[in-house]
Structure formats: C-alpha cells, structure tokens
Amino acid sequence: MADGGGRKYSCKTASETLEWIHAIIDFLKPYRFFLDDRMWEAVDIEWMNCLRKESVEKLLQIPSGVVQDHWPASLKEFIITSRSLSLPRDQADLQEAFPGLRVASLNNVLAQGMSQKKKHEIETVAAVINSIARRVGAKTMVDVGSGQGYLAQVLSFEHELSVIAIDASSHHGSITEARAKRIEKYYASKARESRSENRGFSTPKTVTCKVLSPAMLKDVSSAFLQLDDLGKPIFSRVEAEGKPLEGIVGSKSPLPCIAIGKSPLVLAGLHACGDLSVTMLRTFMECDEVKAVISIGCCYNLISEEAMHETHSGFPVSTGVKSSSVLLGRNARDLACQSAERWRGLDEAAGIHNFDLHAFRAAFQMVLLKYYPEIIIRNPAIGRQGKALRRKHNRRILESDSNRAESFSQKNHKPVICCTKSFNRDENDPLLNEPSSYTRSSNEGSNSGDRYSKFLKFCLWGLERLGLHDSQKNFLGLWKEAETFADLVGPYWTLRAALGPVLETALLLDRLLFLQEQGFLKASSRTYRVKRRKIRVRAEFDGKVNGALSADFDSRYTDRQKALDAAMNDINNSFGKGSVTRLGSAGGALVETFPSGCLTLDFALGGGLPRGRIVEVYGPESSGKTTLALHAMAEVQRLGGNAMLVDAEHAFDPAYSKALGVDVENLIVCQPDNGEMALEIADRLCRSGAVDLICIDSVSALTPRAEIEGEIGMQQMGLQARLMSQALRKMSGNASKAGCTLIFLNQIRHKIGVYYGNPEVTSGGIALKFFASVRLEIRPTGKIKSVKGDEDIGVKVRVRVQKSKVSRPYKQAEFEIMFGEGISKLGCVLDCADMTGVIVKKGSWYSYGDHRLGQGRDRALQYLKENPLVSEEIEKKVRAAVVEDNGQVSSSFMKSSIPQPQDEDTMFQEMQ
Numbered sequence: 019m020a021d022g023g024g025r026k027y028s029c030k031t032a033s034e035t036l037e038w039i040h041a042i043i044d045f046l047k048p049y050r051f052f053l054d055d056r057m058w059e060a061v062d063i064e065w066m067n068c069l070r071k072e073s074v075e076k077l078l079q080i081p082s083g084v085v086q087d088h089w090p091a092s093l094k095e096f097i098i099t100s101r102s103l104s105l106p107r108d109q110a111d112l113q114e115a116f117p118g119l120r121v122a123s124l125n126n127v128l129a130q131g132m133s134q135k136k137k138h139e140i141e142t143v144a145a146v147i148n149s150i151a152r153r154v155g156a157k158t159m160v161d162v163g164s165g166q167g168y169l170a171q172v173l174s175f176e177h178e179l180s181v182i183a184i185d186a187s188s189h190h191g192s193i194t195e196a197r198a199k200r201i202e203k204y205y206a207s208k209a210r211e212s213r214s215e216n217r218g219f220s221t222p223k224t225v226t227c228k229v230l231s232p233a234m235l236k237d238v239s240s241a242f243l244q245l246d247d248l249g250k251p252i253f254s255r256v257e258a259e260g261k262p263l264e265g266i267v268g269s270k271s272p273l274p275c276i277a278i279g280k281s282p283l284v285l286a287g288l289h290a291c292g293d294l295s296v297t298m299l300r301t302f303m304e305c306d307e308v309k310a311v312i313s314i315g316c317c318y319n320l321i322s323e324e325a326m327h328e329t330h331s332g333f334p335v336s337t338g339v340k341s342s343s344v345l346l347g348r349n350a351r352d353l354a355c356q357s358a359e360r361w362r363g364l365d366e367a368a369g370i371h372n373f374d375l376h377a378f379r380a381a382f383q384m385v386l387l388k389y390y391p392e393i394i395i396r397n398p399a400i401g402r403q404g405k406a407l408r409r410k411h412n413r414r415i416l417e418s419d420s421n422r423a424e425s426f427s428q429k430n431h432k433p434v435i436c437c438t439k440s441f442n443r444d445e446n447d448p449l450l451n452e453p454s455s456y457t458r459s460s461n462e463g464s465n466s467g468d469r470y471s472k473f474l475k476f477c478l479w480g481l482e483r484l485g486l487h488d489s490q491k492n493f494l495g496l497w498k499e500a501e502t503f504a505d506l507v508g509p510y511w512t513l514r515a516a517l518g519p520v521l522e523t524a525l526l527l528d529r530l531l532f533l534q535e536q537g538f539l540k541a542s543s544r545t546y547r548v549k550r551r552k553i554r555v556r557a558e559f560d561g562k563v564n565g566a567l568s569a570d571f572d573s574r575y576t577d578r579q580k581a582l583d584a585a586m587n588d589i590n591n592s593f594g595k596g597s598v599t600r601l602g603s604a605g606g607a608l609v610e611t612f613p614s615g616c617l618t619l620d621f622a623l624g625g626g627l628p629r630g631r632i633v634e635v636y637g638p639e640s641s642g643k644t645t646l647a648l649h650a651m652a653e654v655q656r657l658g659g660n661a662m663l664v665d666a667e668h669a670f671d672p673a674y675s676k677a678l679g680v681d682v683e684n685l686i687v688c689q690p691d692n693g694e695m696a697l698e699i700a701d702r703l704c705r706s707g708a709v710d711l712i713c714i715d716s717v718s719a720l721t722p723r724a725e726i727e728g729e730i731g732m733q734q735m736g737l738q739a740r741l742m743s744q745a746l747r748k749m750s751g752n753a754s755k756a757g758c759t760l761i762f763l764n765q766i767r768h769k770i771g772v773y774y775g776n777p778e779v780t781s782g783g784i785a786l787k788f789f790a791s792v793r794l795e796i797r798p799t800g801k802i803k804s805v806k807g808d809e810d811i812g813v814k815v816r817v818r819v820q821k822s823k824v825s826r827p828y829k830q831a832e833f834e835i836m837f838g839e840g841i842s843k844l845g846c847v848l849d850c851a852d853m854t855g856v857i858v859k860k861g862s863w864y865s866y867g868d869h870r871l872g873q874g875r876d877r878a879l880q881y882l883k884e885n886p887l888v889s890e891e892i893e894k895k896v897r898a899a900v901v902e903d904n905g906q907v908s909s910s911f912m913k914s915s916i917p918q919p920q921d922e923d924t925m926f927q928e929m930q
Contacts, residue, residue: 167194292320356518615649624825659710693720739783
C-alpha cells in the first residue's frame with residue numbers, strides 16, 4: 019500500500035498493480051526533462067526562485083516528500099505526488115511473517131572480513147532464507163551472485179544447508195573455497211571439543227559462470243543436487259549448444275551438467291545486480307524444482323532495456339508494462355538507485371559540501387570544454403575524491419554507535435523484492451562517499467576566495483586523474499562565471515532525487531506484475547520489522563503451475579549468431595577488412611617475442627621482449643640501460659631485422675656498440691634537435707613497417723621545442739608530459755600494427771619534500787607507465803673486481819619486471835656487465851641452465867650430460883668459453899624450456915615477414 023498525502027495505491031492484484039504503474043507513467047510524462055540534459059531550461063522559474071532561498075535542511079527533505087506551507091501549489095503537488103506513488107518506507111517486523119524467527123549474531127570466524135553493514139545484512143537474510151527453506155522443505159540453496167561467499171558460508175556452516183555459490187568471477191570462487199576451508203577447520207575443532215565428531219560439514223560448492231538465462235541457472239544448480247556418500251556429485255554430462263557457460267571451478271569441462279533426479283531448491287541473491295534478479299524470477303516461474311526466491315536487487319542502472327519484442331531484457335518484464343511501450347532510459351535507471359533516506363540523513367555541513375561538490379564538477383566540465391575539448395568528447399570519468407576515506411569514517415561511526423541501532427534504523431531503510439521479499443543496497447550512493455570538508459553554515463554564507471581555492475584544488479586533482487598537468491589556465495574566470503549559479507545546484511539535485519523512489523517503484527512493480535500475471539502469487543502485501551534495516555514483503559507465492567524448464571538448445575542462439583555475423587561483415591565493409599575479427603581465426607592469440615640479448619632477462623620475461631609493444635627501461639645513472647638496449651638491437655639485427663636508435667642524448671658510441679655485436683654500418687641513427695622531431699621521426703619509421711626495433715635514449719632528453727626556444731630558467735609546466743602523452747597515443751597503435759617494438763630508456767628523478775615512502779619517479783609524466791606493456795627497473799648491485807682485485811672490470815646488475823602485460827610480472831633477473839664487452843652471455847647461460855635443470859649442480863660441481871664442466875662457477879664459465887658448441891646447445895635447450903613454459907612465440911625478422919605489395923587482382927578480391 020502506498021500513500022503520502024495523495025491517493026493511496028495497492029498491489030494486491032494484478033489489475034491494482036498495473037493501475038499503480040500507469041499512474042507512475044502518467045506522472046512522469048510532464049517531468050521527463052529531469053532525466054535529460056539542460057533540465058534547468060524546463061524547471062518552473064517560480065519553483066527555483068522559491069527553493070534557492072530555502073535552507074539546506076529543508077532542501078534535503080524534498081526527496082522524502084516533506085513540503086513547506088509557503089511553497090507554490092504546483093511544487094507541493096509534485097513532491098506529494100512523488101511520495102504517494104512510491105512504495106512506503108515504514109518500519110517493519112519480521113516476526114509477523116516468520117513466527118519464531120531467530121536472528122543469531124555471527125561468531126568472529128564467520129564474520130571475519132565483513133563490515134558492520136555486511137554483517138547485519140548477512141545475519142538477517144540468512145535467518146530469513148533458513149526459515150523459508152525449512153517451510154518449503156528445501157535443503158539446497160543457490161546463492162546467485164555470491165561474491166566472496168559470505169552468505170553462502172553462513173547458510174552452510176551456521177544453518178546447515180547445502181549451498182551452491184554461483185558467481186561470474188573465478189577469483190571470487192577461489193576466495194570462497196579458501197575461506198570455507200578455514201571456517202571448516204574451526205567448526206571441526208569445535209565439534210571435537212563438544213564430542214560431536216559425527217557431525218558432517220557441507221562446504222559451499224562454488225561455480226564460476228555468467229548467468230545469462232534461466233536455462234543456464236537451472237542447469238548449473240541441478241548439477242550439484244545429488245551427492246554420493248563421498249560428497250561427489252552424481253550427474254551425466256550432456257552437450258548444450260549455445261549456452262555460454264564459462265566452466266565450473268575445479269572442472270576442465272565447459273559444458274553444463276544435468277543432474278539425475280530432482281530436489282527442491284531455494285534461489286537467493288544478496289544485491290543481485292542488474293538483470294540477475296529478473297533471471298532469478300524467470301527461473302522461479304519456469305523451474306518446478308525452485309520453490310522460493312529471495313531477491314535483494316540493486317544496480318538498476320545495469321538493467322538491460324531492450325525493444326518490446328525482446329524476451330530476456332531486464333525491463334519491462336511484465337506483459338502489462340510492455341503493452342504500454344514504456345522505456346525509462348539510462349538516466350532514469352541511474353536515478354532509481356538514489357535513496358531519499360540517505361539525503362534526509364545528511365546534516366547541514368554534509369549537505370552543503372555535496373551541493374558545492376556538484377557545483378565544482380559542473381564548473382570543471384566548463385574547464386574541459388574550453389581548454390581540453392578533445393577530452394570532453396570522450397566522456398571522461400575522474401572518480402570520487404576521498405571515497406575510501408569517507409567509507410572508513412562512516413564505518414567507524416557505525417561501529418561506535420552500534421548500541422544505538424534502533425534509532426539508526428529510522429534513517430537507513432529502503433525496500434527490496436522477492437517472490438517473497440526484498441532489500442536494497444545503500445553502499446554505492448555518491449553522497450556519503452564524498453569527503454566532508456566544509457563546515458560553514460548556510461546562515462554564515464561562504465567566503466568566495468575559500469571556495470575558489472577548493473575549486474582550484476578540485477580542478478588540479480581532476481586534471482591529474484585525466485593525465486593533464488597544466489596549471490596555467492585561467493580557472494578564476496570560469497569559476498566567477500559559474501559561481502553565480504552555484505546556489506541553484508541544491509534545488510536542482512533535490513528535485514531530481516525526488517523522482518528516484520518513484521522510478522524504483524516502477525521497476526519493482528513491473529517484476530511483481532510479471533509474477534501476478536502468471537498466477538503465482540497471493541494477494542498479499544505486508545511490512546515487517548527488522549533491526550537497523552527493513553524488509554518489505556510484497557508478495558508470497560501460493561503455488562506453481564506446470565512450468566518445468568527445458569534443457570534444450572536455446573532457440574535465440576542461431577538468430578544471435580546471424581545478427582553478430584551480419585554486424586561484423588558490415589563493420590569490415592565500412593572500416594576495412596580485419597577491423598573486427600575472431601581471435602582464433604586471426605591466429606594472433608600468442609604474443610611474439612625476440613631475445614633481449616640477456617638470457618636471464620628472457621627467462622624473467624617469459625621468452626623475451628614482445629613484438630609490437632612499448633617497453634620502458636628505467637633506473638639510475640650507469641646502471642646498464644643503454645647497454646641492455648644495444649644488446650636487444652644486436653639480437654634484432656642478428657635475426658635479420660632492422661633497428662633504429664634515436665640518440666636524444668647525443669652520446670652514441672659506435673665503437674662500444676660494435677663491441678656489443680651491433681651492426682653499426684646498418685644501424686639507423688637519429689640525433690634530433692628537439693623532442694617533437696625525435697618522436698615524429700620514430701613514429702614515421704614505425705608506420706613504415708620496415709623497422710623492427712626503435713630505441714629512444716632517453717625520455718629525459720626529449721626536450722620540447724618550446725623549452726629549447728625559450729629562455730633558460732623559464733618555467734614550462736607539463737610540456738614534456740603532454741608531449742609524451744600525445745605521442746604515445748599515436749605510436750602505441752602504430753607499433754602494434756607494424757609489429758615494431760619501441761624501447762624507451764628513462765631516468766629516475768626524486769620528488770622534493772617526500773619524507774615517507776619512495777620519492778623516486780620517472781621523467782616525462784605518467785603516460786608512459788600506462789602505455790608500456792613491459793616496464794623494467796634496472797639497478798647495479800655491486801662491482802666485479804679483477805683477479806688481482808686492484809681494479810673494477812664490471813658491475814653486477816639486477817632487473818625487476820615491474821609491469822608486464824604479456825607474462826608474469828615482478829620476476830627478477832641478475833647478470834653481469836663487463837666493461838667494454840657488455841653483458842656476460844655465458845654467465846647468463848650458466849645461470850638459466852641451472853634454474854631450468856639443463857645443467858646439474860652437485861655441491862660446487864657443474865655437469866651437463868656426460869660433460870663435466872668444472873668445479874665452481876668460474877671454471878664452468880671457462881669450459882663453456884672454450885667449448886662454444888656445448889654452450890650453444892645448452893642455450894637452445896634453455897630457450898626451448900622457457901618458450902614451452904610460457905607459451906610464447908619466437909620471432910625471426912626476415913624480409914619475408916614484411917608485407918609485400920599485392921597484384922591488382924588479389925587486392926580487388928580482398929576489397930570484395
């Protein structure tokens with residue numbers, strides 16, 4: 019029942035529910051401008067002139083339906099009608115629905131890792147699920163969207179139900195299993211202490227898949243229904259075409275399983291996002307084994323909203339709403355996630371802060387539109403400043419006020435749905451996740467200079483999040499232009515938020531009507547009391563018709579595949595052949611690599627440096643960065659490829675390079691005048707497709723033209739960072755298409771004033787960090803002395819793989835660099851052979867097959883130096899072992915690998 023000063027609505031029957039939905043639709047039609055941009059042009063001027071003079075406290079009460087006597091009649095009618103059309107938020111009592119319900123507090127083992135809010139939810143929902151399962155005679159519960167398995171483990175260990183935990187993330191499945199094992203040990207120990215060792219524990223069974231249809235949900239659930247005495251599922255596997263099941267944790271088969279026999283099930287979802295709640299309802303309707311559904315939905319913005327002929331969209335689902343041709347749109351579904359109680363629960367300072375923050379974001383958008391129009395067209399996101407800190411602060415307040423839980427429940431209540439019951443989330447609302455830094459009162463006014471300083475800080479933070487570091491723009495002028503309208507932000511946002519409960523009601527009533535149309539529900543709508551939160555039970559299931567869910571092939575699969583093929587063909591015709599392709603048919607699933615010139619580094623990289631990617635090598639001075647790059651160029655030339663050196667430091671030494679194996683006669687060298695010239699030349703040669711490796715030495719020496727032409731001492735903030743950011747956006751794609759590897763050598767700088775943490779940063783901004791597929795940190799670890807010990811003849815170096823998109827990161831490689839000779843290749847071969855087991859080391863003796871290499875590392879190296887054939891054989895076996903373990907593909911840079919011109923007939927056939 020809904021009321022709020024206006025007409026009362028009911029949802030006891032399908033006709034009453036549909037009438038309620040039609041009333042919402044009719045109400046929303048004249049106010050659609052609240053869901054579109056430029057809404058300020060359509061809001062009644064009389065409303066705004068009235069509300070802009072009101073206090074923050076009164077504005078925050080608008081979403082809850084509170085009006086003032088002196089407000090315009092049309093404004094009061096809008097707010098009161100919004101309240102009357104929304105589901106009521108009255109306090110509830112669960113004991114009325116579930117006599118004898120016992121909500122037990124969780125022990126510290128089960129509650130480990132839970133926040134206070136999560137702990138309260140799990141305690142209450144688990145008790146309700148257990149009560150419903152006992153009433154319908156079900157011993158198996160399916161936790162849909164289980165996340166980290168908190169609910170599944172409480173139901174399994176505390177309520178002794180058999181639980182199947184389904185989640186789309188395999189990582190969550192692994193966490194659930196590991197956590198369940200720890201909890202099982204605790205309960206086993208507790209059982210031994212109480213001398214009840216015969217008690218059997220049933221840990222949750224984890225399944226990893228994306229639930230896209232009721233058929234899939236039934237098949238996955240049914241696979242685990244029957245267990246033998248050893249706890250293993252008894253089932254037969256059948257081939258189910260067209261069902262995109264990713265697989266079951268612990269099983270290599272990607273096919274769903276159909277159980278032998280039937281058992282009653284209960285479906286439950288705590289915060290089942292988007293369409294998942296609707297899929298659970300459809301499964302309940304179609305599957306006889308499912309006796310009850312407890313769905314606590316959330317994330318309405320993720321609901322799919324398709325055309326009326328679509329049968330698997332999340333809204334609308336009922337025939338009555340579909341016949342009305344209603345489509346809400348993304349903005350409306352976003353707004354449905356807003357909580358009126360959360361607005362009402364803000365104090366004056368927090369309300370002022372949030373209104374100011376919205377004003378800052380609007381003004382920041384003006385900054386982007388004026389100074390960075392190329393950024394604004396990409397719909398950038400800068401996130402929520404201080405979100406994590408605010409959540410920790412709220413959690414501490416919640417824990418300290420736990421003894422006042424009853425009063426707290428007056429502020430935090432929001433409805434949910436089931437075929438029986440529903441909760442709603444309150445974690446992702448943007449308001450309480452922002453830092454509250456403003457303490458000024460609305461009666462005191464605001465210091466314009468103080469607000470500007472905070473806006474400036476907000477802009478600099480936002481620009482940094484977008485990779486922009488230019489602080490020389492005229493922010494003051496834009497802020498003065500926007501500040502005159504800042505007092506309108508509060509009225510606009512609170513009026514818009516008043517529609518949130520109405521839109522949420524429309525979504526939930528559509529789901530209720532969907533079940534009522536099938537004759538599944540009694541005419542029942544009750545409210546029950548819950549400590550600190552509330553549950554609204556909108557309907558109870560009465561019985562089920564014969565609606566068994568078929569496990570046959572999905573009839574929509576063929577149509578979907580045809581539509582996909584047609585779309586891909588259209589894209590390839592419009593943008594060129596190969597614009598979109600299936601990875602398996604393209605033959606590009608593996609990443610090609612080539613040797614870096616250091617075998618231990620190749621071992622750490624999983625095969626070598628990747629082709630067509632960006633690699634950053636950084637470290638302190640005299641650490642071996644250039645030497646490592648020269649060895650990589652020598653390897654590329656040895657394999658028949660072309661290499662280029664962009665010597666921005668103007669420090670290239672041909673004699674040293676030749677000693678390292680570089681073919682200096684055929685090496686392409688560029689010594690640019692400025693950074694723009696260097697990067698432009700590198701990009702042009704990269705696009706040619708004829709160069710396989712380009713090394714830029716170094717990023718720090720890529721001096722922008724404006725800095726060279728300017729005076730010494732002139733501040734040039736962000737020039738080099740912007741230069742690198744613009745260049746890398748172009749070069750990354752060109753390098754991938756041409757198969758050209760770009761190696762950027764970079765230096766280390768130290769931040770001034772950093773007393774805690776690592777002050778080291780690399781020059782050139784942060785763009786290179788993101789575009790680089792591999793980042794290598796190289797540092798010297800010691801010096802190598804001569805035999806006599808009177809002079810240094812080399813350095814020991816350690817390379818750490820700080821980032822890798824093509825192999826496992828954070829591995830380390832150690833090798834020696836001899837002055838005048840470069841990297842000690844034999845030392846690398848010996849170390850890698852020892853790690854891979856190609857060479858056997860017993861004590862201090864090294865052996866390879868029948869060959870006894872010598873006692874001690876020095877004598878083994880001497881043997882390899884004197885026997886190059888043995889050394890080459892060992893190196894081949896080591897590389898083969900590395901490639902086999904990592905699945906990499908080695909490259910050979912032959913002329914035939916470069917695309918050759920085609921004849922006209924072949925080109926014409928491809929165009930067709």
